[in-house]
Amino acid sequence: MNFQGFNFDENVRTYLQELDSSKKLPHALLIEGADAQKASELAVFLSMYAVCSAENGKPCGVCKNCQNAKSKAHADVTYVELEKDKKQYTVDQMRRIGRDAYIIPNEADAKVYIFEQADTRFAKQDVAQNAFLKLAEEPPRNVVFILLCQSAQALLPTILSRFTIIRTGGEKQTDADVAAAAEAIVGGILDSREYPLLKALTALGDKEKAPDILEAVRRCLRDALAILSGGDTLGSREQANQLAGRLTRVKMIEMMELCSDAALKIKQNANINLLTTWLCGEFRRIIWQR
Ligand SMILES: [Zn+2]
Structure with a gap:
């Protein structure tokens, strides 16, 4: 694993190394951290890792896939935006993503869907969360879902139990x-x-x-x-x-x-x-x- 250009905390690096040594990125990842910038950097890193075309030392940072993913402009890396006039994700949107996920990738060998502010965008939307969960439970091959949130509290426990959680820290210290x-x-x-x-x-x-x-x-x-x-x-x-x-x-x-x-x-x-x-x-x- 190649961390060049990224500045992760030691515990995050150790954990990523563990994932790397198993040679397979989990298909459902949840990044939890109060520092949105840190969480976002990790999501970019993971998207690069998923699409990188290098044999070893992923993400190489120099291949076209890496560069596009780094600038958030990769055809196979989707940042799931809110629909027009909506403040949260909807069931229909999750179903569309479900169909889209089955279309083979354009440029890379994998597809990545990133859900930023998942805690607010999914909050109290149990139906949308369940539609998403169904998708994340049996995803098409080589599809990776990455949820970002400040606190996973708003997400259904069933989602939490299926996702691999990576904490980037920055939470206020518990008294x-x-x-x-x-x-x-x-x-x-x-x-x-x-x-x-x-x-x-x-x-x-x-x-x-x-x-x-x-x-x-x-x-x-x-x-x-x-x-x-x-x-x-x-x-x-x-x-x-x-x-x-x-x-x-x-x-x-x-x-x-x-x-x-x-x-x-x-x-x-x-x-x-x-x-x-x-x-x-x-x-x-x-x-x-x-
Ligand atoms: Zn690369």
Whole structure:
């Protein structure tokens, strides 16, 4: 792999090297990072890698495919724009991309579709996300889908579980209290007794921090999903590994949805005692159900 002209963080480089040594770019990649510039550079790099005509050391940076991809002018690299007067992606648009993906590439051996600001453009568009998911699950050969987002929270867990996630970083640091509270909750989820979870959930009584705590729990679940999908995790690896060893994919997705529901209920001023009891019951129901 040739990083010349690109300035990626060490962890991203290491991860890309791993992908490279497997000689096959995953066909569904999700780049998550608060720094849009960094994420965009990585998308350009990956598009060059996918279309480069060099034998080794891709992307060579000098072949015609590389140069066109670098200047975002390659016939087989599509930056999926919004349709006229639309603020989000639509189902029809996803279906059209589906048809287009089956047309063989013009110049390269691969086709790449890049979805910038995927979190906002897909937010609350479950139908469009599902149409896209169907496509990304069984893509035509040599087609690569790259989603870019600041936070993958807006995307359906089913998408997250199918995509290889690369984090470019730049997120605001999680506050230590929030991280500790989230860790205690995940610890509670993993504990066979009820009390530790119930006790850990009382941290949600701090309404200021509750959404961040739930997001941190969700992130840990997402990391666990990524582990099961063979994807990347740069976060809380130890707990995520434990979750991955303990929960099925379906259970993780249910728990991620549960975190989002709980965050919504807190926003709507739910009684915190009732909420923690309910949440504790739901987590345990999901763990123990067959
Ligand atoms: Zn090249």
